[in-house]
Amino acid sequence: MKPELKSALIDLVFRLGDDDFILGHRHSEWIGIGPILEEDIAFSSMAQDEIGHAEAYYQLLHEHFQLPDPDTLGFERPWQEFRCAHLVEYPNKDYAFSLVRHFLYDHAEHIRLQALQKQDVFKPLKELAKRLLREEKYHVFHANTWIVQLSNGSEEARVRLQTALDEAYPMALALFEPNEHEKTLVEAKVLPSENELQKEWLRAIQKVLEQTPLKLPENPQWEMHKGGRVGKHTPHLEAIIEEMTEVRRLDPQAEW
Amino acid sequence: MDKQTILEALGTVKDPEIPALSLVELGMIEAIRFDYPAYVEVEMLPTFTACPALELMRLQIHHTLKQLGFEQIRVVINREKQWSTDRLSDEAREKLRRFGLAPPPKNTKDAPLLIAQCPKCGSTNTILKNPFGPTLCRAIYFCQDCSETFEQFKPV
Structure with a gap:
């Protein structure tokens, strides 16, 4: 494998893993305080899925690129080395924001994984994408169901979801920020361009939003939300990593 | 020692989250290689990626094979092949139903x-x-x- 392809794949797997890892932790913050019991369970389950998926991505890096083990990659990297998008870093705010973020994010992940299961350049990632898709379909199903039902419900629900969409949509566009490895990945036929993936994602979310009174914001400004893929993060990332690693830092050598 | 005896022993290892079914009935055992009593290797397919029970099942397999008298025991996870609920036999499905699932x-x-x-x-x-x-x-x-x-x- 050419060195530039290798670096591009490593960067890609970090992006996938870090997004899942941080969003998984955000979802876990709903444990015990979900608006209804069913949603408490749903967000806790999705948290478990996302963190498990992050571990699987980190395992791939460990096995195939001789990087440290998943726990070290997850809990001992400085925040500047994370490659997650700003979207996953923001605090939960309210249930509407969490739900809309999960809707926008899981559709994006779904599309990326569908492309990755078709490539033959890096077989272990192909197999992992296939496996994760079978689980992720339940996330997309969950998000679609609630977005459609709630936004067609009370006026308060519609307003809250619209406010959340206005806020989260520009951030979600930056899930597809162009990056230095993109050309390598496109040429090697690992993934289509970020621009193409973004268009496909837009079609997918519009199909759901058509069944709702919700409107995508016009002229979304997403320049300010770029940077996550090159290590330029919001202050929220440092804070959440601080929190996630608190116990481990007490005694990194502890046996669990 | 034959494969059937090993499979029967593994049939006593249950999924802690679905105690009605054994790992064999769930279709999680992909291959068994052995040379009694020196060596045995069991290849298993993970079910859900984030399933926390996998490590526990691995330990239980290890324990079961040790009781059969094997000296060197390896339980490896096959991440290439896809496990699916379609691997459940009709008999396993009936057991689930009787269990209430x-x-x-x-x-x-x-x-x-x-x-x-x-x-x-x-x-x-x-x-x-x-x-x-x-x-x-x-x-x-x-x-x-x-x-x-x-x-x-x-x-x-």
């Missing part, structure tokens, strides 16, 4: 959660309450005929 429908693809048969009364007049449940592998339904709330082993 609706078995996973076969070959569902696009609308995976829209079909569920109540394990108590057999009705398909059921509604999905939550695609997530007490474990990653279960979804929650309500039967509109017998008013029973039940769980289904999610098809993947």
Whole structure:
């Protein structure tokens, strides 16, 4: 494998893993305080899925690129080395924001994984994408169901979801920020361009939003939300990593 | 020592989250290689990626094989091959139903959660309450005929 392809794949797997890892932790913050019991369970389950998926991505890096083990990659990297998008870093705010973020994010992940299961350049990632898709379909199903039902419900629900969409949509566009490895990945036929993936994602979310009174914001400004893929993060990332690693830092050598 | 004896021993190892079924019935054992009593290697397929029970099952397999008298024991996870709920036999599905868990429908693809048969009364007049449940592998339904709330082993 050419060195530039290798670096591009490593960067890609970090992006996938870090997004899942941080969003998984955000979802876990709903444990015990979900608006209804069913949603408490749903967000806790999705948290478990996302963190498990992050571990699987980190395992791939460990096995195939001789990087440290998943726990070290997850809990001992400085925040500047994370490659997650700003979207996953923001605090939960309210249930509407969490739900809309999960809707926008899981559709994006779904599309990326569908492309990755078709490539033959890096077989272990192909197999992992296939496996994760079978689980992720339940996330997309969950998000679609609630977005459609709630936004067609009370006026308060519609307003809250619209406010959340206005806020989260520009951030979600930056899930597809162009990056230095993109050309390598496109040429090697690992993934289509970020621009193409973004268009496909837009079609997918519009199909759901058509069944709702919700409107995508016009002229979304997403320049300010770029940077996550090159290590330029919001202050929220440092804070959440601080929190996630608190116990481990007490005694990194502890046996669990 | 033959393969059948090993399989029977492994048949006593249950999935802690689905105690009605053994790892063999779940279709999680992909291959067994052995040279008694020196060496045995069991290859297993993980079910749900984030399933926390995998490590426990691995330890239990290890323990079971040790009791059979094997000296060197390896339990390896095969991440190449895809496990699916379609690997469950009809007998395993019936066991699930008797346990009170609706078995996973076969070959569902696009609308995976829209079909569920109540394990108590057999009705398909059921509604999905939550695609997530007490474990990653279960979804929650309500039967509109017998008013029973039940769980289904999610098809993947």
